[in-house]
Amino acid sequence: MRHYPRPKTRDEALGWIRWSQHGYHEHGHGLWLVALRSNGAFVGNCGLTLQEVDGAVHTEVGYLVRTGLQGNGYATEAAAACRDHARDILGLERLIAIIHPDNVPSQRVAAKIDLTFERETTYRDRPAQIHATTFPVPGPTPGS
Numbered sequence: 133m134r135h136y137p138r139p140k141t142r143d144e145a146l147g148w149i150r151w152s153q154h155g156y157h158e159h160g161h162g163l164w165l166v167a168l169r170s171n172g173a174f175v176g177n178c179g180l181t182l183q184e185v186d187g188a189v190h191t192e193v194g195y196l197v198r199t200g201l202q203g204n205g206y207a208t209e210a211a212a213a214c215r216d217h218a219r220d221i222l223g224l225e226r227l228i229a230i231i232h233p234d235n236v237p238s239q240r241v242a243a244k245i246d247l248t249f250e251r252e253t254t255y256r257d258r259p260a261q262i263h264a265t266t267f268p269v270p271g272p273t274p275g276s
């Protein structure tokens with residue numbers, strides 16, 4: 133929690149669940165559950181959400197792994213799958229991550245899925261870094 137302002141209240145947690153459900157219904161994506169293939173154990177969440185940064189709406193890849201399971205590559209694996217989904221299934225042109233400047237593990241995950249540091253800004257009244265990638269636009273199929 134050190135990179136978050138404070139835990140959510142119960143009402144805020146309910147609001148987060150409703151916001152997630154709205155994302156699933158309206159956009160077909162949101163933060164998804166991450167579970168171990170071997171036994172289904174809850175690992176955390178990872179997914180694609182719409183976020184407003186500096187007056188523009190972007191698709192963000194977000195990730196969160198339970199403390200006891202961190203350092204096993206789970207965030208990197210899940211975030212790479214979400215990046216591929218954004219590019220190959222949703223056909224997005226750009227994907228970002230909004231990261232607190234002190235959050236080195238999150239910056240490492242972003243780098244490992246090929247998001248590069250773009251700029252410093254503020255997000256929800258706190259300092260933030262924007263890491264981003266732009267996907268190449270597919271060219272015409274040869275022979276077509």
Ligand SMILES: CC(C)(COP(=O)(O)OP(=O)(O)OC[C@H]1O[C@@H](n2cnc3c(N)ncnc32)[C@H](O)[C@@H]1OP(=O)(O)O)[C@@H](O)C(=O)NCCC(=O)NCCS
Nearest residue numbers: 195196197202203204205206207208230231237238240241
């Ligand atoms: C960020 C987070 C999701 C990373 O999850 P994870 O499953 O441990 O990540 P991975 O195992 O894929 O490791 C990714 C990188 O983070 C590094 N890392 C993991 N824990 C670390 C720690 N405590 N200190 C420094 N680096 C750490 C790993 O070493 C790895 O980098 P490397 O390959 O260069 O060594 C996890 O730390 C977390 O849930 N943090 C709290 C929520 C959060 O901050 N989410 C991101 C918000 S922007």
